[in-house]
Amino acid sequence: MIDVANLGEMELDVLKELGNIGSGHAATALSKMINKDVYISVPEVKVGEIKNIFNEFIPDIVAGVIIALQDLEENRSGYLYIMFPEESSRKIASDLFGMEDLDEEMYESTIMEVGNILSSSFCDASADFMDIILLPSPPSFALDVPTAVVDSVVSQMAKNSNHIILFETALSSASDIEIYFALLPETGLFEEIMKMTELL
Amino acid sequence: MSSNILFTSNERGKAIFLSERDLLIKSYCSLSKTCSRREACHCDFTEAAKNYAISNGSSSAGSVIIALKGELAAGIGEYKIGKNQLLKAMGLGSCVGVILFDHSTGICGIAHVLLPGISAKGETKYAETAIEKMYEAMLKQGARKRKISAKFAGGAQVFKHMNLDILKIGDRNAASVEETLTKWKIPILAKDVGGDSGRNVIFNPVDGSMIVKYTKGETLWL
Incomplete structure (x- = not known):
């Protein structure tokens, strides 16, 4: 078993590239969906201790979806957490529907669907460009502060390691829409990455 | 940075105030449910806490005020x-x-x-x-x-x-x-x-x- 605390530069670079390509494609998908230009921020990879994770996330309530990623053999590769700040999520939902007032159910379902589309294009890209197969689970929706949302995911990872790797990037558009992407890879993904780098 | 944490209570309820340089930054108040002012927290509770912070420790009438150590x-x-x-x-x-x-x-x-x-x-x-x-x-x-x-x-x-x-x-x-x-x-x-x-x-x-x-x-x- 690999401990994420001892990963090399190389593995982290590959992870960053994977996240880069994935979120780039997610940005394209978002741009098509809302018919506007979408910008992507310079992504960051952080290796940190689980106990300090509270400092990594914004303290505000956000709408978010968690998607689990698996490889073909059903080994867990990690989790995608896509966060939509409250205003952005309302705006996306009302833009897509072309009306202002959506009931809660419609709104939540829309955000889940957007999460679905973004995560699918994220996974497609990683398979196309890097031969790393990531199969997304259906999204789970939560409206709360990010730390409270990710802690159940973190608890899964905490069984193997006291450290966590976080790939973060943000998508934004001219119409004040902001979406944050966080990829929390599990050791399974690094085994894939190791295999891939050996072939280079 | 000087940060103050004060606990105040009187017969109506209890509250914790976190302040920095006389500025109230956060409060946890047991009256928040019935409080009409909510965000703009300003009542005899806050007044008492403020007076305590300004006068460096003399408590005011009616409310108990205790400072916590961080x-x-x-x-x-x-x-x-x-x-x-x-x-x-x-x-x-x-x-x-x-x-x-x-x-x-x-x-x-x-x-x-x-x-x-x-x-x-x-x-x-x-x-x-x-x-x-x-x-x-x-x-x-x-x-x-x-x-x-x-x-x-x-x-x-x-x-x-x-x-x-x-x-x-x-x-x-x-x-x-x-x-x-x-x-x-x-x-x-x-x-x-x-x-x-x-x-x-x-x-x-x-x-x-x-x-x-x-x-x-x-x-x-x-």
Whole structure:
């Protein structure tokens, strides 16, 4: 078993590239969906201790979806957490529907669907460009502060390691829409990455 | 940076105020439910706290004011022990914040529990291990076994639409905490578990109350 605390530069670079390509494609998908230009921020990879994770996330309530990623053999590769700040999520939902007032159910379902589309294009890209197969689970929706949302995911990872790797990037558009992407890879993904780098 | 934490109480209710250079930055008030002003917190409570801060310690009529010695926050999977300090475990979703308190000596501790069960390696992210270690550390600092009681909150299920079973860990965490406390014969004075909203758990050692601040607004004093 690999401990994420001892990963090399190389593995982290590959992870960053994977996240880069994935979120780039997610940005394209978002741009098509809302018919506007979408910008992507310079992504960051952080290796940190689980106990300090509270400092990594914004303290505000956000709408978010968690998607689990698996490889073909059903080994867990990690989790995608896509966060939509409250205003952005309302705006996306009302833009897509072309009306202002959506009931809660419609709104939540829309955000889940957007999460679905973004995560699918994220996974497609990683398979196309890097031969790393990531199969997304259906999204789970939560409206709360990010730390409270990710802690159940973190608890899964905490069984193997006291450290966590976080790939973060943000998508934004001219119409004040902001979406944050966080990829929390599990050791399974690094085994894939190791295999891939050996072939280079 | 000079930061002040004041606890004030009168016959109507209790409140904690966090201020920096005479500026109120945060408050946890037991009257928040009935308070009409909400965000723009300004009533005889805040006035009393402000006067205390300005006059450096003379208390005003009608309200009891006590200053706390700073605050301690337990990160995920950690525990912290203090005395006369505000204890915090922030952003709890499926996690549980466990407070042990010895009212005779004032020694208290908070644990931010991440996983149910026990750890073979002594890691404090597991409920049973965390409580055990915190309990022992408190005894070492002089807390008295028979006087220690517990309060805990957390173990929510924040996902509204859930497609992953592994995310259902909140209930198991809360159950594991309760089991451990029962096993160690530590009386449970209050708990607030489950639900679908994240919590911040704050412990006020002055009056022994656990303040549960829901991320969606409501504040409970237990």
